[in-house]
Amino acid sequence: MNETSTAPAAATGELLIQLADKLTGYRPTDPMHEATRLALAVVFAQRRYGYTTAAEVAERDVLRHAPRVRPEITRGEYALLLRKAAAAGGQL
DSSP, X not given: OOSXXXXXXXXXXXXXXXXXXXXXHSOTTSBOXXXXXHHHHHHHHXXXXXXXHXXXXXXXXXXXXXXXXXXXXXXXXXXXXXXXXXXXXXXX
C-alpha cells in the first residue's frame, strides 16, 4: 500500500480492481507511468460518482492505496500491485 497501513474500504478496493483490469486489458507490456496512475484514479472515480465531492474523496482514497509507480514497471506488473492492495481490503 501507499501512504497508509490501513486496508482500503470496499468501494476503494473495487476501483483498484477496475484500474487493474484496465491496465491488464490494454497494453499490459507497456511501461507504466505515474501520470497514468493519476489519470486513471480521477477517471474511474468520476465514472462511478460523477463530478461530485464523492468522486474527489474516492480519487484520494484510490491514490492513497495505489502504490507510486516504480521505474521500469509494466502496466501488467503494476496491475498486480493494485490487486494486492485491493486484496488487503477483502476484495478479489
